[in-house]
Amino acid sequence: MFRLEVRSSTPAWFNLALPLLAIAVTLILCSGLIALAGAGVLESYGVMFTASLGDSYAITETLVRAAPMIFTGLAVAVAFRAKFWNIGAEGQLLAGAVASCFVGAIPMPGPLAMLLMAVAGAAAGAAVALVPATLRVRFKVDDVVSSLLLNSVIYYALMALIEGPWKDSFSGYPISPPIEDSANFPVLIEGTRLHLGVVVALIAAPLIWFLIARTTLGFRIRVTGENPEAARYGGIHVERVLLSTALLSGALAGLAGVGEVGGVHFQVMSDISPGYGYSGIVVAMLARLNPLGVVPAAIFLAAVMTGAEAMSRATGVPAFLSDVIQGTALLAMLVALLFTAYRIRRVGAAS
Amino acid sequence: MSAVFEQIFQVGFLAAIIRIATPLAFATLGEMFSERAGVLNLGIEGIMLLCAMTGFTAASLSGNLWLGVLAAVLTGMLMSALHALFTVALGLSQHVCGIGVTLFSSGLAYFLYRLIFGQQSVPPSIKGFETLPIPVLSDIPVLGPAVFNQFTLVYLAIIAIPLAAFVLYRTPWGLSVRMVGENPRAADSAGVSVMATRFQAVILGGALMGLAGAFLSMAQFNAFTFGVVSGRGWVAIALVVFGRWDPWRSAGAALLFAFVDALQLRMQASGLGHIPYEAFLMLPFIFTIIAMAFMSRNAVAPSALLKPFRKEER
Numbered sequence: 001m002f003r004l005e006v007r008s009s010t011p012a013w014f015n016l017a018l019p020l021l022a023i024a025v026t027l028i029l030c031s032g033l034i035a036l037a038g039a040g041v042l043e044s045y046g047v048m049f050t051a052s053l054g055d056s057y058a059i060t061e062t063l064v065r066a067a068p069m070i071f072t073g074l075a076v077a078v079a080f081r082a083k084f085w086n087i088g089a090e091g092q093l094l095a096g097a098v099a100s101c102f103v104g105a106i107p108m109p110g111p112l113a114m115l116l117m118a119v120a121g122a123a124a125g126a127a128v129a130l131v132p133a134t135l136r137v138r139f140k141v142d143d144v145v146s147s148l149l150l151n152s153v154i155y156y157a158l159m160a161l162i163e164g165p166w167k168d169s170f171s172g173y174p175i176s177p178p179i180e181d182s183a184n185f186p187v188l189i190e191g192t193r194l195h196l197g198v199v200v201a202l203i204a205a206p207l208i209w210f211l212i213a214r215t216t217l218g219f220r221i222r223v224t225g226e227n228p229e230a231a232r233y234g235g236i237h238v239e240r241v242l243l244s245t246a247l248l249s250g251a252l253a254g255l256a257g258v259g260e261v262g263g264v265h266f267q268v269m270s271d272i273s274p275g276y277g278y279s280g281i282v283v284a285m286l287a288r289l290n291p292l293g294v295v296p297a298a299i300f301l302a303a304v305m306t307g308a309e310a311m312s313r314a315t316g317v318p319a320f321l322s323d324v325i326q327g328t329a330l331l332a333m334l335v336a337l338l339f340t341a342y343r344i345r346r347v348g349a350a351s
Numbered sequence: 352m353s354a355v356f357e358q359i360f361q362v363g364f365l366a367a368i369i370r371i372a373t374p375l376a377f378a379t380l381g382e383m384f385s386e387r388a389g390v391l392n393l394g395i396e397g398i399m400l401l402c403a404m405t406g407f408t409a410a411s412l413s414g415n416l417w418l419g420v421l422a423a424v425l426t427g428m429l430m431s432a433l434h435a436l437f438t439v440a441l442g443l444s445q446h447v448c449g450i451g452v453t454l455f456s457s458g459l460a461y462f463l464y465r466l467i468f469g470q471q472s473v474p475p476s477i478k479g480f481e482t483l484p485i486p487v488l489s490d491i492p493v494l495g496p497a498v499f500n501q502f503t504l505v506y507l508a509i510i511a512i513p514l515a516a517f518v519l520y521r522t523p524w525g526l527s528v529r530m531v532g533e534n535p536r537a538a539d540s541a542g543v544s545v546m547a548t549r550f551q552a553v554i555l556g557g558a559l560m561g562l563a564g565a566f567l568s569m570a571q572f573n574a575f576t577f578g579v580v581s582g583r584g585w586v587a588i589a590l591v592v593f594g595r596w597d598p599w600r601s602a603g604a605a606l607l608f609a610f611v612d613a614l615q616l617r618m619q620a621s622g623l624g625h626i627p628y629e630a631f632l633m634l635p636f637i638f639t640i641i642a643m644a645f646m647s648r649n650a651v652a653p654s655a656l657l658k659p660f661r662k663e664e665r
Contacts, residue, residue, distance in 0.1 A: 327455025
C-alpha cells in the first residue's frame with residue numbers, strides 16, 4: 001500500500017531533480033508526436049541538440065534566443081516570489097521594445113543611446129506592470145486577469161503605432177523606423193549575433209539572485225509571498241513591497257524588449273516577440289522561481305526553439321514541436337511540484 | 352458622422368454584428384460556467400485554436416461539417432478536462448495551468464495542422480456552413496434578414512444564452528455549480544461533490560469553447576489559419592468579468608463588443624474616421640480593467656475563484 005503524506009520540507013536536490021524529471025517526461029511524451037510524423041525519435045532529438053548546442057556558432061544562436069527569456073523568466077520569478085501574479089510579461093516586453101526603439105532612433109553617441117534605451121525600456125515595462133499591482137493594492141482587483149488583459153492593450157497600442165505614425169510610408173510595411181546604427185548593440189564575437197544584451201542578461205540573473213536572497217528588499221519580497229499576515233505583523237508594508245516587486249518585474253520584462261530591439265531586430269514589428277512573455281512563465285516555473293535556475297531553463301527552451309527548425313529541415317517533423325514541448329514542460333513541471341508538497345510513503349500491509 | 356449612422360442600420364451591418372458575436376458568446380458562456388464553479392480557465396485561447404483546427408480537419412477529411420463540429424466539441428471537452436484534472440483534482444494553480452494548457456493546445460494545433468496539411472502556399476479551405484433562413488421570421492424587415500437568415504450555429508448561440516441562464520439559475524445542477532464556486536465547504540457539507548461539479552462545469556465550458564472554435568474555422572473563415580482565434584479567448588475572459596459572471600450580461604457584453612468590432616471593420620473598409628482601428632479593439636480590455644476596479648467593492652466574482660478545494664483540509 002502506498003499513501004500520500006504532506007511534506008514539511010523538501011531536500012535541496014529537488015531543485016535540480018524536479019525540472020530534470022519534468023523535462024524527461026516532456027521529451028518522452030513529445031516523442032509520440034515525432035513518431036506520429038514518421039521520423040526517428042532519437043534522430044530528431046539528436047538533430048535538435050546538435051543544431052542548438054553542437055558547435056560554438058549554434059551555442060551563440062541559442063544564447064541570443066535565450067536572452068529575452070532570461071529576462072522574462074526573471075520578471076516572472078521575482079513577481080511570483082511575492083505572489084504578485086504577473087501574467088503580463090508579454091505586454092511589458094512589448095512596451096520596453098517600443099520605448100527603447102523610440103529612444104534608439106534619436107541621434108546621439110552610441111553608448112549614451114544604449115544606456116538610455118535600457119532606461120526607457122525598463123521604465124516602460126515597469127510602468128505597465130504597475131497598473132495591475134496598483135489595482136490590486138488599491139482596489140483589490142485580481143492581478144491575474146488584469147495583467148493578462150493588459151497584454152492585449154499594449155499589443156494593439158503597438159499595432160496602432162506601426163500601422164499609424166511609425167508606418168514606413170515608402171514601403172508601406174507595418175514596421176517602425178530602424179534605430180540609429182550607432183545604437184545597435186555591439187556584437188561580441190565576429191560572425192555571430194551574440195550581442196551585448198545577452199551578456200547583460202547573463203549578469204542580471206546572479207544580480208537578481210543576490211537581490212532576492214541577500215538584501216532587505218529580497219527578504220521582504222519573500223516574506224510577503226510566503227506569509228503576508230506574518231509580514232504585516234513584522235512591520236513590513238506589504239502593499240509597498242508588492243508595488244516595488246511590480247516595478248522590478250516589469251523593468252526586467254521591459255529589458256527583454258530592449259535586447260530584442262537593440263541586439264536582434266533594430267526596429268519594432270508586430271511579431272517582435274513570439275510569446276517570450278508567456279515563455280517566461282515556463283522558464284520561471286522550471287527554475288522553481290530561483291533566479292539562478294532561470295538561466296539554464298531559458299537556455300533549454302531556446303535550444304528547443306533553435307533546434308526545432310533544424311530538426312524540421314532534416315526530418316520533416318514540423319518545427320511547431322517546440323511549442324508543444326514548451327506547454328508540456330510547464331504542465332509536467334507543475335505536476336512534478338506536487339512532490340514538494342506531498343511524498344509517497346509505503347505503508348505496511350498490516351496497518 | 353451621418354454616413355456612419357447610415358451604415359449602422361444596414362441589414363448587412365446588423366448581420367455582421369451577430370456573426371462576430373456568435374463565437375464570442377459561445378466562448379464567454381463557456382468561460383462563465385467554468386468560473387462560476389470556481390475555476391478560471393486561461394486555457395481558453397489555446398483550446399479554441401485547437402478546436403478550430405480539429406473541427407476544420409474533421410470536416411475537411413470527412414466532408415461532413417457537423418462531424419467537424421462534433422470533433423471540435425469533443426476536443427474542447429477533452430482539453431478542459433485536462434485543465435480540470437490539473438486544477439480541480441490535483442489542486443494546481445489555475446492561472447499557471449491555464450497558460451500551460453494554452454501553450455500546449457496551440458502548439459499541438461499548429462503541429463498537427465502542419466503534419467496533416469503540409470506547408471501550402473494557399474491554405475486549404477472548405478465549403479463552410481451556409482445560411483439557413485428561418486421561414487416567416489426571416490421576412491421581418493431589417494431584423495429578419497439580419498438575425499433569422501444566419502448559420503445554424505448562430506441560432507444555437509441564440510438558444511444557448513437563455514438555456515445557460517436557465518441551467519445556472521433554475522436547475523439543481525446550476526445551484527451546485529454556484530455553490531461550489533461561492534462556498535465549496537458549505538457545498539460539501541450539503542452533500543454536493545465539489546470535485547465532480549467542478550469537473551462537469553469546466554467540461555461543459557470546454558464544449559462551448561469548442562463550438563466557438565468550430566464557428567471560426569467552419570462558418571466565419573472556412574479555413575484554419577494560425578491567427579484564426581487571435582485573442583478572442585482573451586476577449587472572452589474580459590467579457591465574463593464585464594458581464595459580471597451572468598449569462599445574459601455576458602452575452603450582452605459579447606454583442607456590445609461585436610458592435611464595436613463591426614463598426615471598426617466598417618470604418619477601416621470605408622476609410623471613414625481617423626481613429627486607428629486598434630483603439631476600438633483595445634476597448635473591451637480597457638473597459639474590463641476599469642470595470643474590475645469598480646466592481647471589486649461589491650464583490651461579484653465567485654468567491655472561490657482560483658481557490659483549489661481539498662476535502663481533507665479543515
